[in-house]
Amino acid sequence: MRETIKITVTSLVGRFRRKRRGRLSEPSLPWKQFVRNVSACVILLLGLTVNLSSARTVVLEGQEIDLAAGIAVDAPRMGWAMSWLRSGIYTTALLDLVPNRSFLFRFPLDQIPAGERITQAEIILPIEVIEGTDPRLYVWRVTTAWGVGACYDYRITVPQKIAWTRPGAGGRFSDRAGRPTVVARLVTPGQKVLNVTEDVELWKAGAATNWGWLLTVEDPGVRVQLASPVGTGERQWKLRITHEPE
Amino acid sequence: MSLWLKRSLVFGVMVLVLSLGSARAEWSSNRLVMVREPGAVMMAVHPVQPWLAVGRQGMTDDAVRIYRLEGNGQPATSSWVTLSAPPVSAGVKPQTVVDLMFHPREPLLYVRWDWPAESLKDPATRAASTNLGSVGIYQLTEKGLDRSDTFARGAMFFSGLKPGRMAIEAGARRLYLSNLTIGAGVGFGLGSLPLLTNGWPRLSDGEWVPVTVNIEILRSPPNGFGFMAFSNAVIFGTQFGPATWDAGNRLAPLGVFPIRELVNQVWVGGAAEVPAAYSLEVERNMACSVAQSDGFLSGRPQTLAVTGAAFCAPPTVISRVPMYVAAPSSAMVHLLSIDAAGRFDGTVESLPVSGGGVRDLKYSARTDRLYVLQETSP
Numbered sequence: 225m226r227e228t229i230k231i232t233v234t235s236l237v238g239r240f241r242r243k244r245r246g247r248l249s250e251p252s253l254p255w256k257q258f259v260r261n262v263s264a265c266v267i268l269l270l271g272l273t274v275n276l277s278s279a280r281t282v283v284l285e286g287q288e289i290d291l292a293a294g295i296a297v298d299a300p301r302m303g304w305a306m307s308w309l310r311s312g313i314y315t316t317a318l319l320d321l322v323p324n325r326s327f328l329f330r331f332p333l334d335q336i337p338a339g340e341r342i343t344q345a346e347i348i349l350p351i352e353v354i355e356g357t358d359p360r361l362y363v364w365r366v367t368t369a370w371g372v373g374a375c376y377d378y379r380i381t382v383p384q385k386i387a388w389t390r391p392g393a394g395g396r397f398s399d400r401a402g403r404p405t406v407v408a409r410l411v412t413p414g415q416k417v418l419n420v421t422e423d424v425e426l427w428k429a430g431a432a433t434n435w436g437w438l439l440t441v442e443d444p445g446v447r448v449q450l451a452s453p454v455g456t457g458e459r460q461w462k463l464r465i466t467h468e469p470e
Numbered sequence: 471m472s473l474w475l476k477r478s479l480v481f482g483v484m485v486l487v488l489s490l491g492s493a494r495a496e497w498s499s500n501r502l503v504m505v506r507e508p509g510a511v512m513m514a515v516h517p518v519q520p521w522l523a524v525g526r527q528g529m530t531d532d533a534v535r536i537y538r539l540e541g542n543g544q545p546a547t548s549s550w551v552t553l554s555a556p557p558v559s560a561g562v563k564p565q566t567v568v569d570l571m572f573h574p575r576e577p578l579l580y581v582r583w584d585w586p587a588e589s590l591k592d593p594a595t596r597a598a599s600t601n602l603g604s605v606g607i608y609q610l611t612e613k614g615l616d617r618s619d620t621f622a623r624g625a626m627f628f629s630g631l632k633p634g635r636m637a638i639e640a641g642a643r644r645l646y647l648s649n650l651t652i653g654a655g656v657g658f659g660l661g662s663l664p665l666l667t668n669g670w671p672r673l674s675d676g677e678w679v680p681v682t683v684n685i686e687i688l689r690s691p692p693n694g695f696g697f698m699a700f701s702n703a704v705i706f707g708t709q710f711g712p713a714t715w716d717a718g719n720r721l722a723p724l725g726v727f728p729i730r731e732l733v734n735q736v737w738v739g740g741a742a743e744v745p746a747a748y749s750l751e752v753e754r755n756m757a758c759s760v761a762q763s764d765g766f767l768s769g770r771p772q773t774l775a776v777t778g779a780a781f782c783a784p785p786t787v788i789s790r791v792p793m794y795v796a797a798p799s800s801a802m803v804h805l806l807s808i809d810a811a812g813r814f815d816g817t818v819e820s821l822p823v824s825g826g827g828v829r830d831l832k833y834s835a836r837t838d839r840l841y842v843l844q845e846t847s848p
Contacts (some may be wrong), residue, residue, distance in 0.1 A: 382745045
């Protein structure tokens with residue numbers, strides 16, 4: 225996790241100094257100067273207080289994903305059916321999203337302190353290849369528990385098998401949210417930043433449980449390839465959250 | 471905090487520490503059983519019967535020795551049944567044992583026979599491979615060997631590679647074989663062979679016909695580095711990491727799980743009751759756990775570098791709590807502690823084996839003993 229604290233004290237001090245330098249050439253009474261200095265100090269202190277208690281940004285990377293599954297209709301029991309090594313041989317090395325082949329993942333949010341307000345949340349995805357006409361990537365909030373053995377047929381298989389409402393986490397409102405959080409039009413490969421503030425706010429507020437997201441493509445002929453979070457793309461997958469006290 | 475409470479707390483911690491210490495000591499002294507055998511390379515323990523079998527490579531007579539286990543789990547001092555390599559005609563080189571295993575319930579021992587690669591270059595021996603079986607089945611009774619036969623004939627079943635591990639899933643409906651010769655390659659396939667409920671082959675027109683899969687692309691020759699077998703799927707080792715063969719799926723039969731930390735081929739093992747598969751990197755010290763369910767790999771892998779290890783055989787899982795993955799090096803047995811989900815908790819106990827020569831490990835839940843096979847000089 226990388227954490228950055230926005231401290232703008234230096235800019236305040238700079239402004240104060242510039243202000244002082246600007247006034248030095250002007251004739252001024254000592255008491256006026258005293259008032260100016262005191263008020264500048266008050267502003268500085270206020271600024272410090274405000275900034276130390278303000279927004280923080282947390283960046284989670286791919287190695288912190290605690291649940292992951294690649295699910296495909298042609299390999300209904302496999303938990304990592306994402307990319308062909310050759311026809312019929314799946315590998316975890318890449319993620320190839322095509323219709324009926326999707327990826328589930330979850331970042332744990334326990335590093336965000338309780339009682340914080342989410343001001344912005346973005347997932348950053350390493351997109352390597354885009355194919356098809358008007359390719360769009362869908363990000364759905366998963367609404368039900370899933371885990372070990374998750375595959376196209378089942379959302380969990382240990383200690384017992386529980387099926388998705390519709391295979392492939394396809395049940396709207398039951399397996400996934402009723403509408404996608406993001407529908408991203410893809411033009412060129414590279415790091416794609418997607419706004420998921422709405423979902424993270426829901427989870428942190430306790431209005432929904434964090435079961436992560438489902439990535440899909442829905443349009444025939446579209447293929448979106450991503451670096452794998454269990455392969456070379458581990459550090460390229462990111463969830464960037466900015467939060468501040470309520 | 472009152473003095474009484476403090477004293478109770480200190481006493482409690484001491485009891486806990488002492489009990490943990492004694493558990494380790496008990497494990498080391500009582501539950502570890504050394505099996506020393508000249509030329510021994512693999513071992514099997516019957517899940518139900520008090521039998522332990524040892525395979526000895528390079529031997530023709532006395533190639534397999536079966537011992538009775540005493541009440542304390544120790545093998546008897548002398549073997550109870552011995553098996554020789556299948557007889558061959560004059561001029562044909564003898565076969566050698568490349569793996570053995572017991573049926574999960576029935577009194578049957580399966581032995582995989584093959585020729586060394588050098589022997590297979592001999593024309594007479596190559597010709598004989600079309601008639602001789604590669605899987606010997608030996609039915610045992612309390613009196614000894616009752617019936618035996620060999621199956622799986624033809625060049626497909628002989629690769630000259632070793633090891634050539636086999637597996638039977640808990641339901642005993644399929645027997646899985648490694649190192650099948652498919653197409654023009656050598657040792658590039660896996661086979662699944664149907665079994666009758668009594669453990670004998672389910673034949674079609676007198677032949678034991680396997681369902682096969684070509685795994686040449688996984689650069690996995692030889693591929694007989696251990697299995698975890700389930701009703702329809704089997705986990706096996708490749709050069710990249712563990713992989714699944716879904717024998718019931720023709721559209722997408724294979725799923726491989728490359729693990730970046732691994733360089734070499736992996737040994738694979740596990741226990742059906744533990745929801746994880748374990749890989750040990752051949753001749754290196756990297757161990758890996760991946761969640762599995764019915765033979766399908768799942769979730770994120772976990773790796774553990776074991777100090778001083780150079781793994782030399784598949785892992786075996788000590789499924790009685792506290793659970794461990796037992797991993798063999800030539801002169802050491804490493805016990806990697808795992809939690810209920812089968813993930814490593816980071817605790818490793820390494821037990822030195824005097825004299826080295828460790829060739830195989832097997833845990834028996836029936837006797838709650840870890841058997842360590844040690845090859846000794848003849």
